[in-house]
Amino acid sequence: MSDARNVGPTTKAPSDSKSQWIAAAILTAKTITAAAECAPFPYIKGVSGTVVILLETVEKVKQNREDLKELCDNTTEIVMLLHDQIQTHGNTVVKFKGLCEELESSLAAVIVAVQKLHDPSKGFRKRVKEFMVSSNIAAEIAGYQNQIQAVYFKLKLLIAVDTNLKVGEIHAVVTTPGFAVVPATQKINNCPRPSRIFQGRQTILAKMHRFFTPNSRKQLIYVLHGLGGSGKTQIALKFIQESSSSFSDIFFLDASTLDTIDSGFRDMAVSKSLGDSAQDALNWLQSKHEGWLLFFDNADDPVIDLNKFFPECDHGNIIITSRNPGLRVYGEHSPVSDIEKADAIALLLQSAAVETSTENVEIAAKIVEELHYLPLAIAQAGSFISKSEDLAGYLALYADNCARLLREKPDQSHDQYAWTVYTTWQISFDKLSKPAAKFLQLCSFLHYTGITEDIFSDASKYTGPVGLPSKDDLQEPLQFLSHFQEPTGEWSSLSFLDVTNEIKSYSLISFNAVTKLFTIHPLVHAWSRSTLFDEESSCLCINSILGMCISRITDYDITLAFPRLLPHLQALSSFEVDGDPDFRAAFWYIYFAAGKFQEAHDLIVQVVENYKLVFGEQHLATLEVMDRLGLTCHELGEYEKAKKLKIVVLEKRSKVLGEEHPDTLMTMGDLALTHSNLGDYERAKELETLVLQKRITSLGQDHPDTLMTMGNLALTHSNLGDYEKAKDLETLVLQKRTALLGQDHPDTLRAMGNLAGTHLKLGDFEKARGLEVTVLQKRTTILGQDHPDTLITTGNLALTHSHLGDYEKAKELETLVLQKRTTLLGQDHPETLKAIGNLALTYCNLGDYEKARGLGVTVLEKRTMLLGKDHPDTLMTMGNLALTYSNLGDYGKAKELETLVLQKRTTLLGQDHPETLRAMGNLAGTHLKLGDFEKARGLEVTVLQKQTTILGQDHPDTLVTVGNLALTHSHLGDYEKAKELQTLVLQKWTTLLGQDHPNTLLAMVNLALTHFNLGDYEKAKELETLVLQKRTTILGQDHPETLRVMENLARTHLKLGDLEKAKELEVTVLQKWTTLLGQDHPATLIAMGNLAFTYSNLGDSEKAQELEIVVLKKRRQLFGDGHPGSILAMRNLAHTYRKLQKLEEAEELDQLVKDSQKLV
Known part of the structure; x- marks a missing residue:
């Protein structure tokens, strides 16, 4: 089919015989239905299947009708168009679901109409009836053709333009001629016509068409129930209009009162010359077996028993509209609520008599959203706008005058509904009892x-x-x-x-x-x-x-x-x-528990001031709300303010209530937690130990307050580096809380989350992840995605993913946490800064050092200002930033920061704390990069001894130090010792984290380097090739770790004599380092030097000289003449000068090497 047409499918069908074109059409439709079976689009399968039924129904008609032929051609063309969209656009065809349902509804009505042409009788009276029915159906088919043509328009517009507001769809609905009004096939007795601006409800209409099937052997009752103004009556009238030929007689009954029902039946009896009573009408309906329809409208009074007005027979059809959902017991039913957005917009624009421009659609979308998509409210708004001719100004008017606008009756209407939005509800409200x-x-x-x-x-x-x-x-x-x-x-x-x-x-x-x-x-x-x-x-x-x-x-x-x-x-x-x-x-309790700390703060501040005036500052009630204010300040990150408040409350409660009172102990425990957040772990431990002892004595080991204190003390032990003690306490707390409160209680989940954090510090990353995933799922369900506890767990899980080497997953979670923390708490809250710091570290792991530096500098500045230079979080940020500087090649800056961190951690935490040892290890790594190998070895030996004793041989921190020490031995020329340590580390990392973890791959790279230094180039090549494949897959081609192993592999190829392969790899590495890190980064200079060496071996000494001059110049500028890298660059360039017979220049460099070595 061509897409060039801009009108509906109205082309004349070819003049071949009916059997030929109908057979071809059925084959096409069945083929498309079969294709839809294999795709996840039941609505397309449904509509194409309905087309098959229509075609087969038409095939049985004896007459060769041109209007039916045109209708069949058009519907077949639409399903072919839908099939084309499946083939070319896949899952995006979900946007056609509404159109498919709309088309299926229209086709169902067509099928019912066409079935009346199947009568095979040849008698005179039958032929007369057939002629009359055929005449009616001709008009009816014309109406359905309009509907199908409107579907075609909307489908074409959706294919051409797909916007959130579906402008094309709305335009087609509003402007298609004849779509809003289907020509009447006959006078529908006393039923009013549906609104001229009726929109949507295709799902309900399709369900009603399927329900009211001909030749049913039971009485069919359908109930439309919902709020007044939702459009129940209009749906019923629309269905009656579409299905008028399906019923022999249609009777409308006002069912709002017993009198109106009785009057309706009496009118029915009189009009049919049956008598003048309701019973006469009921008797006639019971005896008349043809398909009559009774429409009980507005059966809202719950006192009226509607069942007594149903004809006692097994035939006939009944539709009921009611505000009372209890009537759904009578039969099939549909709740009627708000209409779909696109239909609501179309309804507003048509009732307002304004053009369907993009601007108007966007304004209308906001209006119908404000009116919550209620049809009557939208129609009233449209009537007002049509009079004021100011669509854009309606929302402002509505904001100030909503009650008046929804109460006023429009001057002009599109149907016979007598009430406004507010009056229709007032009628119901007036019938309620006083309590209701x-x-x-x-x-x-x-x-x-x-x-x-x-x-x-x-x-x-x-x-x-x-x-x-x-x-x-x-x-x-x-x-x-x-x-x-x-x-x-x-x-x-x-x-x-x-x-x-x-x-x-x-x-x-x-x-x-x-x-x-x-x-x-x-x-x-x-x-x-x-x-x-x-x-x-x-x-x-x-x-x-x-x-x-x-x-x-x-x-x-x-x-x-x-x-x-x-x-x-x-x-x-x-x-x-x-x-x-x-x-x-x-109310403060609710806001605080929900993590709405600012709202809780604003509320409790008012209460504190009020209590001070009413009760005085010493009163227990005042102390209670002051304590809550202190808790709120703590959660807002205002730790110093919280500390001052809690000290005051603690002193006064101790005097008034005594030191053993539960409220006094509660304040003492809260104060300990604030000390912990201020980095004063020893003071926190002292207070928590005291509180725990007193609570065990007074309340017992299983009391919730005792378990809370035990959990807090465990966290303090963890902060002090005693992870095993923390683990023991947290395991006990988790067991008791699970037994007492159940697995899903927030306090149980808090205990589980704390234990997960300790497992992470102990290096059991998989155990930590398992617990955190469980906690996150439960907290999300119970507390919601934005609750502070949920965000804490999300951040912790991200950190665990990072330790497991899944940096992309960590980045995804950390970015989410940062967005929510910033929105909920602000940019300067400690939890927001923690989220920024974690994301910075992940960027560093992903090789995006500049991004990591930018975030790290921001966090360090804010934490220094808010928490002070000596706070543990400030020092952690400083250490992470130093690592980023190191990766950026600024080893001097890294050394400066790491030296400061080590000094402060030694003073604050002691020489043996895991964080102190980590700081010492980081400084050792920087000394190694600066070429001070002996200094690096001395620090690493110290760290290794302490970590082995405190954390154990298999702890990740211990293994990192073993690997670093091995690398230092390698730089010092002790390759055998390096090989021994690296083989051990590789075995342990493989066992603990698997073959693909970044730590395992790093150990493999280092071991390959040692094999290289020992002359075992084939073994080095084997390991480096494997690592390169894995890093390329896991981290990508441009990640720094991928480039480092590529560089090592190039050097190995050089040693194995494959100079061209070495050159190919080194050119790639140099290009990528220059792009990622810049021309002056140490990694870029190493790559340039390596490529120069390869050019030299390939005999291109001029190219080698060009690169080596740049390398030497930059190394002397960045690191000075005494740096090992600078001395190596001098020797390489001197060697190249000799190859080029530049002996004087070579001798000058030889002398510079001697002078520089004296500086080391």
């Missing part, structure tokens, strides 16, 4: 989703504990809650169910039986407040109910409770009503 109306009004101050019975049942158990309002101050909420209580005061779920069912019967609220959550449509939610005479009183009432509910929750359950309560507190906070300060203090 009050419930709906109170819920209008909560979030419109996630409303639970627990909020009210927990509040009903409020006893007025010390420090909270007494029941005498809570008369209004207690009076309301009494509607759901037995005379004994016990909560009655049955009474609560009665009230909520009453509201549900008008679809003013909905309930999810699986989640047990109530939901209110956002517009109903906002409208409910407009029914209040005293908004402030109701707001205070629900504020108190929430406070009463939260006060019943224990400290250990608060983390599980916050997800369901936080949205309601946030919604309530938007109303400027001052609730009871005591309840505000209770």
Whole structure:
């Protein structure tokens, strides 16, 4: 098919016989259906299968009708176009799903109509009937042709232009002639016509067409239920219009009251000359076996038993529209809610009578989103816009006048609906009992989703504990809650169910039986407040109910409770009503548990000031809220402020309550945690040990407070480098919390996460990853993706992936954490800086040293300013930045930073702390790069001895040091010792981390280098080739580690006499180093020197001389004449001068070598 046409598929069919063209069309459609079987697009399979049914139905018609032939050709062409899209665009054809459903709905109606042409009888009366039916169908087919042509337009536009707002689709809907109005085939008795601007609902219409099949042997009942204004009646009328020829008689009944139902049936009896009573009509329907249809519209009154008005027979068809979802028990049903975005935009633009430009579509998208896609609200907005002729200005008007705009009846309408959005709900609201109306009004101050019975049942158990309002101050909420209580005061779920069912019967609220959550449509939610005479009183009432509910929750359950309560507190906070300060203090728990620390801070600051004025600074209630303020400051990273507050609270609680009191011990434990975050681990250990001893004595080993202290002490041991002690305590805590609280409790997950961190420090990376993956999955489910605890776990898992060598996964997770931390906490929060620092280290591991340096410098500056120069986090950042400088070739800067870090860590943590030893090892590596091999060996021997004793022979830190020491031995010429150590390291890394881990591959490279130095070039080549393959696959061709092994392999090829292969590799390496690191980087200079040496061996001494002059000049500038690299460059250039017979220049360099060696 050609894509050049810009109109629908209306070409005339060829004049071949019917059997030929129908057979060809059926074969085509079946082929496409079979192709769709193999693709994951059931909607394309469905529509092509329906086309097959249509073609086979047409084939049975005796007449050779041109209109049917044209219809079949057009539908076949559409499915061929869809098939072409599958072949060329694969999964992107998901965007055609809506069009397929729309087409399938239209085709189902066509099939029903065509089936009436199958009557084989030849009698006169039958032929007359056939003629009449055929005439009707001719008009009906013309209507369906318009619908199918509109589908074709939209399909072509979607193929040409695919935008988020589907401008082409909307334009086709609005502008296609004849699409909105299908020509009537006959007068549909007393049924009104559907709205002239009806849009969408194709899924429901398709379901109704499938449901109302001819020749059914039972009475078919279909219920459309939903909120007033959602478009139930219009869907029913649209279906009746499309299927009018399927029913012998169609009767519309206003089912809003018993009187209107009775009147409708009496009118039916009179119109059919059956009598003048409703029973006469029912009797006739029971006896008439043809396919009549009864349409009960607006059957909203839950008191009316509609069943008594159903004809007692096994035939006939019934459609019911109702706000009462309880009527779905009568038969098949569809809940009717908001319409799809594209349909909503089309509805607004058409009702507003504005053109479908891209600009208007974008404005309309914002308007329908604000109206939450409710059809009646959109139609009202469109009517207002058509009068004001200001589409762009509507949103601003709506923001200030939403109630008025949704209450006003438009001057002009597109259907016979008599009510506005607000009046249609007011009708239902006026029928509610007082408790039901009050419930709906109170819920209008909560979030419109996630409303639970627990909020009210927990509040009903409020006893007025010390420090909270007494029941005498809570008369209004207690009076309301009494509607759901037995005379004994016990909560009655049955009474609560009665009230909520009453509201549900008008679809003013909905309930999810699986989640047990109530939901209110956002517009109903906002409208409910407009029914209040005293908004402030109701707001205070629900504020108190929430406070009463939260006060019943224990400290250990608060983390599980916050997800369901936080949205309601946030919604309530938007109303400027001052609730009871005591309840505000209770609300703090929810904000704090949810990780909303700034909101918690702002709330508790107000409470503290209020309590100081009311109770005084020494009062226990004041100390309690001051303690909470200290906790909040701690979580905001304001450690010094938190420390000062906690010291004050601790001193006063010790005096008033005594040192053994649980509240005193709680403050002492919190203070210890702040000391730990300030880097004062010894003070933290001292306090935590004291608290633990007292809690074991007073509360026992299994009390949650005891276990919390034990976990904190374990973390302090870990910070002090005693990982085994930390592991023992954390394992014990995890066992006890699992037994007492279950596997999914937040405190259990915290213990599991801490143990994972200790496993990481002990070098058991796989064990750490397994635990962290479990914790992350559970925390994401329970707490949500953005909760601080979830982000901590995500960051920890990223760090573990980094240790396992999966730097890309680490980068992905760390980038996510950084984005969320920055958004939630700000750029300067300690957790945000930790995320930046971790990402910087990952960039370093990925070889992006400049990116790592930029982030590292930023973090170091901020941490120095916020935490001080001596804080452990500041020193860690300094050490990581030094490593980045080293990789960038700035060994002097790296040495300066590493020396400072080692001095401070030795002073703060002691000589034997793992972090001190790591700092010493890093400094040794820099000395090695600076050519001070003896200094490097001395430090590495010291580090190795201590790490072996403290961490064990197989700890990753120990193995790193063994590998570094081996490399230093190699530089010192002790190749046999280097080989011995490197063979051992390679075996251990392979066992611990696998063959493909970066540490394993590095050990393999170093061992290959030693084999090279020992003259075993074939073994070196074997190892280097293997590493190059793995690094290229894992890290990519441009990663620094890949280039280093490529460089080594080139040198090995040179020794084996393969000079051209060596040259090829070295040219590649030099180009990539120059691009990645610049011309002056030591790695670039080494590559240049190696390539010069190869040119020399190839006999191209001029090229070698050119490169060696550059290398020597840059090495002398960067490192001085005494550096081993500079001396080597002098010797190489001198050698080349001799080859070129430049003996004077060679002698000058020889003398410079002698002078330079004196500097070493």
